[in-house]
Amino acid sequence: MMSHLPALQVVVPLLSAPICVLLGRGRFAYGFTLAISWVAFVISGLLLQAVVQGGAISYQLGGWAPPWGIELRVDLVNAYVLLIVSAIGALVMTYAKPSVDREIGAEQEYLFYTGYLLCLAGLLGVTITGDAFNIFVFFEVSSLASYMLISLGPNRRALTASFNYLIFGTIGATFFLIGVGLLYQMTGTLNIADLAERVAPLTGTRTVQAAFVFMVVGLALKAALFPLHAWLPNSYAYAPSVVTIFLAATATKVSIYVLIRTIFTIFGVEFSFGTMSLGPLLFILAIAAMLLGSTVAIFQDDIKRMLAWSSVAQIGYMVLGLAFATVNGVAGGILHLFNHALIKAALFMAMGCVFYRMGSVRIEAMAGIGKRMPWTTAAFVAGGLALIGVPLTTGFVSKWYLLLASVESGMWWIAVFILISSLLAIIYVWRVVEAAYFMPSPDGAPEGEAPLLMLIPTWVLIIANVYFGMDTRVSVGVAVDAAKALLGGGS
């Protein structure tokens, strides 16, 4: 049983999806999905423990040895990504019931849970697999599910947002697939570890270079890196709250993870940053994302959309870290990947609570909410502080590493941009704070807090943000080790 954990990590949620359809309407679908989410979380916890104790795990699917068979490979880096995806999944599901009841009709609820399970299976699959083609397949599984999930949003514009995402997502996945195809043509293998070895002598060829470009562009689209972010704001703004929380915390992060694998593991630092001079391009795009995302966020009156634009900026931070191609930089990027998942999930959960009570997440709806929903608002403020990067929160730790990386690389101006973007974050977080605490409640505004079932997961994440802001031994240790491994050539 234990030796099959890597396979179970994907197979359990994947096979649960059709069962969930069969369960149909009624409360069984929810209970079942909740249980499966926690099972996935336990499996990833066990996997992490195994990796920490015994090193990387290679699992051969069906007993076919790599590079011919499909390999599932868990090392320190993706063990943590698995953990964060499944942990967010488990928390989101715990939170989901009241919010889903309110935003998605009882008719469609079981389909929602099915979609969620498929999406979870896809994301976990992308993360765990050691096979490049498999990444594409699981990307499609998660993406198709998420198009469906987004279109369940209460506003009809969710449909166009979802369609937009579908177009962009398909282009991204196709580009990635073209890249993988070109690599297969040159090397005859799809196994990532095998690819890494065989690509090295071929880096002079136009085909490999083209493959690199296709894969990076495709992944940048999936990760919503500026200027390929156009699908993100509307999708996050119009999706049901629960979907936004889950996707914002996991989907783009997994894409960034694959980007890291592609740049550092498959192609290697020398090729990516030497031959292809990816560094300057990533710097420019990352900084543009940070400034543009934060600036646009300031002018949004829909707070979910505001947070979505903030995500565009935060993805800029992660990519910025990678662009340094130094230990501190890459560690900063990876740290921000973990930290931002915690921060954004918490913030979107707070917004979900607001929507539950108010039926809107526009800034007008926040007026006086600090008095009526003190716990929700306090959670939003705490999450906002982490987003800004205040010391003793997670946001500070990752920004500290990014600042350190820019100072040690002698690129002062980048430190300035990081801080400008943080200052912009203060402005957009503060707009909400001002409305919540300093504007009078309108007459007849709904009173009372969100249900405890929603508040508790929100606060679990807030406490995690503070805890990992103070005790950084685990998160920083993993990020630095992972960065060293990635830059050292191997995985």
Added chain:
Amino acid sequence: MSFESLILLALAIPLVGTVLILMSEGRPNQREAVTLTTAVSLFVVVLQLLPEVYAGGRPGITLFEILPGLEVRFEIEPLGMMFACIASGLWIINSIYSIGYMRSHHEKKQTRFYACFAIAIFGALGVATAGNMLTLFIFYEILTISTYPLVTHSETTEAKRSGRIYLGILLGTSIGLQLVAIVWTWFATGTLDFREGGILDGHLEGALVGLLLLLYMYGIGKAALMPMHRWLPEAMVAPTPVSALLHAVAVVKAGVFTVLKVIIYIFGADFLRESGTGDWLMYIAGGTVLLASFIAMTKNNLKARLAYSTVSQLSYIVLGAALLSPHSIVGGAMHIAMHALGKITLFFCAGAIYVAAGKTEISDMKGIGRVMPVTLFAFMIGALSVIGLPPMGGAWSKYYLALGAVDAGELVFVGVLMLSSLLNVAYLLPIVGRGFFCRPDGAGDEAVAIKEAPVFCLIALCTTAMGCIALFFFADTLYTLLRPIGGG
């Protein structure tokens, strides 16, 4: 009780106080009793640490490590000891004053007011006891954020606008400049600890030292060095007790305190003197002293005038640090205490006049001394101390600052100090003179009825006025406490 646990206790008390204040919502008497009890017990705890620091001890405790080598650490040295004593001691008096002011003014949301006040004091104590630059930075930001609801207390459009400027400048400078300086320091030296003689020696040289100093000095927006002073006059929309304790004592003094800490324990006076790249700071500080005094003369609103006076006086302290001589540094540090007592008295009086007579403009205050003799007499004592005349405490700090300027061979700054004192006379004493010697507008020849401020306000402002005088006679104690930081 060990000194380590005393430090933690001192930090915990205001936090516990905050919770208790919040729990007393709707019960004003209980809420204010909690505030006073918290303030008194905090002061008692802080005083327990005084003898140890006076004897040369430097008690410290590390709470936890954020990143390797980057700790949240508390350590008390003389400067911080003094600041902690001032902040916690004046909190008691200010709380008494607040009770009088807020009640007779029928302010709303008083629970939020007292709670934020307690958090602000927590921030100020953290700044005072911080053992490294990162810890100081954290508490510096807590102080900024906790005072924002106090500045915007009235919730009017004007208050919100001022609040935005307040927060914008203070957060903007601290994150945009100070944090850069901190990261740079960490990168250059691998530590952020406050050490005697500084930590930068041997790690940085040439013009870069000057640049780092620039980042720190303007990054510490709370020191209100021109042109980063705009937030301070804006903060005057707050209720007067806030202006008194926070924007004459805790917040602004946290700023100049940080300036002193950075110059003494991060750069090191000797290192900065040898590098010769810090001279510009003297001129900026000297310029701020004079310019702010001139602006103060043009203000007709009493609180605005006092605010610009504060900007000017803060730069005395920065000037003391920038002159880099032992006397000037000690003089600057002493001025933190002297100015604190003087200015809080002046603000108490301004608030008392507002509460009792409803006047905010200086031109309306003719003959106010006949209506409120006690208040205006206290105002006079505070004004004399700010001007720096004996027998008020302010005389000593100016004396040491001037002595330091002579030591440093910068005689022009002796001139600046003298001129500034004259300007102080020009913008403070006419208020007193016209208050006592003119008759109120519209009053006939018969005697004017006395109508003083609420008794809680009077108790507070008389106490601080007496404090101004006491500091003149006990300046030696303060000097002995502070002498080590000058390196003498």
